[in-house]
Amino acid sequence: MITLYSPMNEKDVRGLRIGQVVHIKGTVITGRDEMHMRALSSKKAPEELNNSTLFHCGPIMVSDNNEWKVIAAGPTTSARMNSMEAEMITRFKIRAVIGKGGMDDRTLKAMKDVGCVYLAAIGGAAVSLAEGLSEVKGVIWEDLGMAEAMWIFDASQFGPLVVAMDAHGNSIYKDVNAKVKRTMERIQS
Secondary structure, eight states, rough: OOEEEEEEHHHHHHHHOOOOOOEEEEEEOOHHHHHHHHHHHSSOGGGTTTTTTEBBBBEEEHHHTTTEEEEEBOOOBBGGGGHHHHHHHHTTTEEEEEEEOOHHHHHHHHHHHOOOOOEEETTTTTHHHHHOOOOEEEEEEEGTTTSSSSSEEEEEEEEEEEEEEETSSOOOHHHHHHHHHHHHHHHHH
């Protein structure tokens, strides 16, 4: 098990390979569709985006005595952000994207060019994943609503996560699809 400290540097990210299991300590931000659109259209986007660990998640939050706490933090299907993620990675030098289901070839190329990885989180484990997000450091663009705002967390032991797309152009999703295609061709012939 590898522990990554966020914000990560490019050298550490480029040292990761698909299949490795990691935990994250340090800053993790959330962002879904609306946050991506706001960030890309902003003349001055929040500094927290630079070299970030970006979790595709719409967390369930509660306020207790004016202090935010995360109740559940499950991964969102990352393909929803395919049209924007390559630009996000390139513009903000994002070092890790966390989600479920993988992303497209444009995003994989941006990961290779910039030094970014895709970390697959387990769907259905929202409460367990929330336990690794020990402290809410802030929220940006709260006007987008709870699920779409950019939440900033201090992670104590966030994971486990699997390196599913690495900074060398490798993708578990592409590998699986190729195996399925070969199997289907054998079956059909």
